[in-house]
Amino acid sequence: ATLPGKGEPCPMSILQTHELECDVLVAGGGPAGVPCALAAARNGARVILCQDRPVLGGNASSEVRMHIVGADASGSRGLEGATEAREGGILEEIRLETSLRNPQRSAPMLDLILYEKCRAEPNLTLMLTTAVDGATVFDGQIVEASALRQSTEDRFDIKAHLFVDCTGDGRLGLEAGAAFREGRESKAEFGEPQAQEEADNKRLGSTLLFQARQHDYPVPFVAPPWVRKFTEHDLRLRPHGAPGVDRGLEYGYWWVEWGGVLNTVKDNETIRDELLAIMLGVWNHIKNDGDHGADCWALDWFGFLPGKRESRRFVGQHVLSENDILAARPFDDTIAYGGWSLDTHPPEGVDAVDLPPCNQPKPPHLYDIPLRSCVSSNVENLMFAGRNISATHVGFSSTRVMATCAVIGQGVGTAAAFAALHKRSAVQLAGDAKAISAIQQRLLRDDAFLIGCTNSDENDVAPQATIRASSEVPGGEAVNVVSGQTRSVHGEGGAAPDVANPGSHRWMSDAAQGFPAWLELRWPKSVRVARVQLVFDTGLHRVLTLSHSDAYVERMKYGCAQPETIQAYQLEAEVSGQWQSLVHITDNYQRLNIHNFDSTPTIDALRLTIETTHGLDHARLCEIRVSEPIVDWSAGKR
Secondary structure, eight states: OBOTTOOOBOOSOOOEEEEEEOSEEEEOOSTTHHHHHHHHHHTTOOEEEEOSSSSSOGGGSTTTOOOOOOTTGGGTSEETTTEEOSOOHHHHHHHHHHHHHOTTOOHHHHHHHHHHHHHTOTTEEEETTOEEEEEEEETTEEEEEEEEEGGGTEEEEEEOSEEEEOSSSOHHHHHTTOOEEOSBOBHHHHTOTTSBSSOBSOOOOEEOOEEEEEOSSOOOOOOOTTSOOOOTTTTTTSOOSSSSTTTSSSBOOTTOEEOTTSOTTTTHHHHHHHHHHHHHHHHHHHHHSSOOSOTTEEEEEEOSSOBOOOSOEEOBSSOBOHHHHHTTOOOTTEEEEEOOOOOBOOTTGGGOTTSOSOBOOOOSSOEEEEGGGGBBSSOTTEEEOSTTSSBOHHHHHHHTSHHHHHHHHHHHHHHHHHHHHTTOOGGGTTTOHHHHHHHHHHHHHTTOOOTTOOOOOTTBOGGGSEEEESOOOTTOOGGGGGSSOOSOOOSTTSSOGGGOOOSOOSEEOOGGGOSOEEEEEEEEEEEEOSEEEEEEOOOTTSOOOOOSOHHHHTTSOOSSOOTTSEEEEEEEEEETTEEEEEEEESSOOOSEEEEEOTTOOEEEEEEEEEEEESSOSSOEEEEEEEEOOOOOSOOOOO
């Protein structure tokens, strides 16, 4: 190329190229990508996380503002002491932090919390506004990925051992030639009851949300001339402008949906423009057609970035189907679980005026999600997490929701760290029983829940101790803290009966005895302690998530720590007959608490004294683990 009127050549590109290297590259920083990257980094892998937007969170971010839902089915799958379906692990950590630090329900505060979590990990390099847009493949493996950051005019060539596609649209896998599906399968292909008679290329549509605020004076709304016109007849199957979840004025409607008959990747600009016309047209109808009680309401925010539900789904080592979900089929390589309804929508969205906006049969039980549905069938070192996992359209309709994407992300990130640190390819993991067991045990240690899997960590000496407490109640015996499970799932809508492992799985002190309450572990011979891990009750039978729907928040204990959670506690060790204080915490609000001891004291007994909770009148502890010094499969510490 030459400059106009000059004979001097100019460079073909002003982009500066940088060579980077890591153990695990995670493409996409949404609800799957963030837990994936955090899990891999915390478990010892060197991680690069590329996110194409300026904020993390995907559809949960301030750019879209959808609340995170999952296996608890927005509260319909939850019963105290029996069915605790809310997700644990990294997502629970984020939810608890958001509830306490963001009582005002600010959307950007969730962006900030996710950003802080990533910045806090020394093994994690976060690259915002950086889109993975290419891959070099040799002999069935990705050698390196290419990423572009236009804002700084930089290109990055990134080498890694494992590559994880959490982009939603599957851009990294597509560039690598990974097999994928689009659209809806025929009923005959997988024998699914809800599938179409004939396969087609239709999919779920996308949505734009809004927020509105009530003022103490009338506020007019003048609609742009290009908005859609709606009547009450058009919206008769889509509740709006009324009290209740998904129908109030303060928060937009998920059923403002369109674009499922188009290509949700290639036609995304068209879809965005039409969704603006639809969303503002719905608001115009509420404000200016009939009496919706909206005279004093005004739009406060609305999105320009469509919340996308569906595009590509990769073909993995197993394609998760509706039948797998309805039967709660057990998988030896389970790394996560789901429980949301089989939630299909008419692809035409609001144009399907005579159809309900969704069909939502709820699976009878929580169900397994296998690692094999997260490993490419034809690219050996490619994994994926989020809405692009290997599933049929109907199966995906349940796994696609963001809390389920998050627990899949943590499972995949943990597996990726194991594979990278052991120099394994992703395709080798599912067939290696020892590897799967190690990954599952690490997930349990990190407070993920896996149906039917219990703690068998050989480095945990807590089960070898004699356990007693200051008090206990029937069903809440002290010994429950080493049951190997940290929640109850034997109730209605919980795990299938053969894998539910009934019980409270927690110590509960007698409220009549008040505080302090204590629990003691005493060993027949001294043990060296490198790590003590505590899992407290955080009310997993309830809904808890950031939401901009007032009615939805009323179902929660939001804006505070959860009342069951221990606020202040002390850990003491008995050494040669003398008690010594190890840890004193006064401001806890998290479920998982880990205390590492570099000096590895040798002790005869350990005592946990509960001083206060955040409201409950007795102490609850779901698990205590006491680990001796070990040579770990990772160098990660949390």
